[in-house]
Amino acid sequence: MSVVLALDTSAGVAVGIAVDGRIVASGRVDDSRAHAENSCRW
Numbered sequence: 001m002s003v004v005l006a007l008d009t010s011a012g013v014a015v016g017i018a019v020d021g022r023i024v025a026s027g028r029v030d031d032s033r034a035h036a037e038n039s040c041r042w
């Protein structure tokens with residue numbers, strides 16, 4: 001089993017989690033001043 005966590009903070013905050021190549025969760029905040037550790041609520 002493989003688990004991948006992807007973070008993109010280039011224009012806001014985008015987060016995704018994939019398990020075995022399938023996306024299981026994702027979230028996005030378009031605020032350019034947001035912080036990754038505070039932005040996505042699962």
